[in-house]
Amino acid sequence: MPVSPSPLPSPLPPLPFSAVVSRLRAAGCVFAEDEAQLLLSTAGSPAELAAMVDRRVAGLPLEHVLGWAEFRGLRIAVDPGVFVPRRRTEFLVEQAVALAPPGAVVVDLCCGSGALGAALVSSLEGAELYAADVDPVAVRCARRNVAAAGGRVYEGDLYDPLPASLRGRVDVLLANVPYVPTEEIELLPTEARVHEARVALDGGADGLDVLRRVTAAALPWLAPGGHLLFETSERQALRAVETVTDAGLVPRVATDEELYATVVIGARRGTGRPGRTA
Template sequence: MSLTPSLPPSFPPFSALVTRLRAAGCVFAEDEAQLLAAAAATPAELTVMVERRAAGLPLEHVIGWAEFCGLRIAVDSGVFVPRRRTEFLVERAVALTGPGAVVVDLCCGSGALGAALAAAVGGVDLHAADIDPAAVRCARRNIAAAGGRAYRGDLFDPLPTALRGRVDVLLANVPYVPTGEVELLPAEARLHEARVALDGGADGLDVLRRVTAGATHWLAPGGHLLFETSERQVPGALRTVEDAGLVPEVAECEERYAVVLTGTRPLG
């Protein structure tokens, strides 16, 4: 039995879509063609979407959403696309979060992390913040179902002051690509995602240093900061967490090539 979708007669043949995408270098051309065909309302719209994808735009920007932790996360053009490896960070956070917890998703991008954590735990008091206005608009849509609120501004600056010292779980998907390596990223990220979501400064840890410096003022006693980094940045990230007075823990997921650090504010 063929799994090839049957498109209406007025639509281009499915095989033609696959051929166009494969010629453009799309490794998963068949899967992408199915997603594009499902997202298009008209033949003209499908043609435009296929050409946008063939031109190098991220598939998620073309269809308007990304799958993350089993959720469909809205992702507008230019907004950072949540990576599947970052699901490991959410899994680590879920294990530390109870119903009613105060959760902040900092450098939230689309708000995928906060939305996924809220869906997994339920009943959390969710807040998100990002400096990119397009990201904040996305996050507001994605966390609305959880009753979350999203703010635009630099790191902690836009958060309500009433949250100081009360945050139980602080998710911070900070940019950690060293400035000199941004140009080495795949074109999908380098050309179509906000640089502020990628560039972590000279050693990739500049934003993390600012986050850890402020974390102790916002975390509740026993509260946790969680962030993703690269394997080679772990020693520097550990020092940064320790210098902020937080107790670090490193976790790795080889299957997803993910490294997550947790910094816990000591009790008392």
């Protein structure tokens, strides 16, 4: 007798909004309703939605589950393992927008997903964007975001992979350096500690190791009147300012209490092109 073909599995019924919310809330998601709405709007099928909910409940960052993060109104692609751009870092970009001259040359070091550079040049006209990261996974992700902004991404350690032609031409140098002290990595939320690259988090014994390297080599890359901007913690700000001063730059600190953001800005002396007004 001919063998009857096995029946095709029935498609998964759609998960109702309330069921998604309940699963997320049980897993400890504080903003379960908001996350559920994002998952429902992103999933292309009930099966995909169920898989996405499973990954989120298992502890993956929401942005890794969705495949993107919102940053200054942009949808930034974020691949698994790549550092998720934080909302507080939007304050750093705001400071850079105010300082960038027309047609600015922008470099985004330790670029991760490339969110900072892409967001900055989206607010400027005629800007040139270059980005670099030591992590090949981050570089692959950043190329999607930076290419969409008309820029280029290089793989390598800090300034090493950048074109030599950029020396003395950089108007805005963004450096979202890792600044978590090594001993405090284990205190981070699981989403960051387990699912983001350690190289994007670990700043060495006092959290300032990478920052020292960035600032020490910044001056030859900056144009006259150019600026280096990086984020740090409030308790690290004083030592960060000393580091900027030792590198021959003029420091100042900008803070936003609502976002709990601290940004240190180092300016190269000299007359540069006038920046924008905030």
